[in-house]
Amino acid sequence: MQVSSRLLLDTPPSPVGEDPKVHMYTTSFYYLIMSASCLAPPCPSAPQQLVGVVGLEIHAQINSNTKLFSGSPVRFSAPPNSLVSFFDSSLPGTLPVLNRRCVEAAVMTGLALNCTINRKSLFDRKHYFYADLPAGYQITQQRRPIAVDGELTYNLLGGKNRNQVIRKTVNIKQIQLEQDSGKSLHDDVHSQTLIDLNRAGVGLMELVMEPDMSCGEEAAAAVRELQLILQALGTCQGNMSEGQLRVDANVSVHRPGEPLGIRTEVKNINSIRYLARAIDYEIQRQISVLQRGGTVQNETRAYDSKSGETIPMRDKEGLQDYRFMPEPNLPPLIVYGDNASLPTGTDACQAVVVQKIREGLPELPSVKRDRLVRTYGILPEHSFTLVNEDGLVEYFEAVLKATKKEPRKVIGWVTNELLGHLKQQDMSVSQSKVSPPALAELLELQEKGHISSSVAKQVFQEMWRSSGKTASQIIQEQDLGLVSDTAQLHSICQKVVDSNPDEVLAIRNGNKKVLNRLIGLVQRETKGRADPVLVKEILQEKTS
DSSP states (O other): OOOOGGBBOOOOOOOOOOOOTTTTTHHHHHBBBBHHHHHHHOOOOOOOOOEEEEEEEEEEOOOOOOOOSSOOBBBOOTTSSSSTTTTTOTTTTTTOOBHHHHHHHHHHHHHTTOOOSEEEEEEEEEEEOOOTTSEEEEEEOOSSOOOOEEEEEEEEEEEETOEEEEEEEEEEEEEEEEEEOOOOEEETTEEEEEEESSSTTTTEEEEOSSBBSSSHHHHHHHHHHHHHHHHHTTOOOOGGGGGGEEEEEEEEEOOTTTTOOOOOEEEOOOOOHHHHHHHHHHHHHHHHHHTTTTTOOOEEEETTTTOOOOOEEEEOSOOOOOEEETTTTTTOEEOOOGGGGGGGTTTTTTTTBBHHHHHTOOOHHHHHHHHHHHOOOOOOOHHHHHHTTTTTHHHHHHHHHTTOOHHHHHIIIIIIIIHHHHHHTOOOOGOSSSSSHHHHHHHHHHHHTTOOOHHHHHHHHHHHSSSSOOOHHHHHHHHSSOBHHHHHHHHHHHHHHHOHHHHHHHHHHHHHGGGHHHHHHHHHHHTTOOOOOHHHHHHHHHHH
């Protein structure tokens, strides 16, 4: 029996608008700049110190209209228990029906992460009891997951001036499909726990990363890169504030060359910033325990964001028996390499074909960064900023289409002026008060010499405050155009020369750098409106 005959059709939903707080902490340099402990090699003459070892387990909620094994809709913040089918609530006699969209999403994610896609994978029951798991077991893939042996390449900025791109790779052990559980809502006032099963049965991809990382910053950079990949693929929206991406970190310490130490698991970290802090705290905590002669306990811990510490939840000394068993109500999951491998009579619209999915892969973040550097000649670190901020690449390219200004000059405005204002007001790129055409107009006026660079920044500030006003309108209303009248500039320059005889003498004695001070004084007199090229020529003439 082929599983393709039991797949539900499900088309991916249209893009959902991002919560502006989702990217509150996604300034690229936060994820790119490594702490010295991650990058600096140990001194050969020093004794080997304890170092951190980090592996991750990431649960990514599949971007699907319906759940993994039922037709119930998937929607965040719906009224409690309003999106629950008979199967989700585990009524007797109900059977799972696999959602094809979820299978395709897992295959697409596996391909993007260079995984081997298993043509045949299996479902299992993992037994444990929680009130929000009404069946008493979770359907997962323990014996043979859908994808194995992948890798994720991520980048960091290091080196002496933090401008050297360092590329690292973390191996991915497997990607498996499984159900999510419901949600327990604890009411301390009435001493009761309420159960919301809206999330029960939602499709998840669990990505297991090998312990190839050494600190919180590496883990944060890897998770951010994965988040960007999933969002580019459309397989997961990656909104951590809504629980669409949840991270468990396995942390231990050891001396290089020795066996790995006893690990602890830090559960359910819901932000990339907290992930880095939790891991770094846990590494230092374990090192302190060992240096005092203690023993690290094999336990599960939680991260308290208020105190910045990890706190014990439960120990793992006793191995929990999940009593795994094959899921009897689901046949093996079969995917096909290409259309030629489809069995005779198989409906190609129902089957999952790897080649078709591979051909539909979008431009991935790493490829996009390389394209930006190659096409526009920008620095690699600028490409990280553009790609790491949702919608910033599109904004940058839209500005370039409307101006003749060089990309290297435009990038400074986008990553400094625009992004600085967005971060200051906790806004997303889509909420920018200055549109790409409006910024392009401002840059064109500067490029053509109608305004100076300092006035351009002043105009940008006014455009941000007075949303809707164009650069030309602001320049005209506030009389900010360049002072290019030669006679007027000669008069102002002469006044500056007469008022600063010491500087003039220094210039005449060969100290040409002092000329910049006089240029600055002229700009102050004209409120930044003087043509700097013309001012320099006049001052050189008057101080020669």
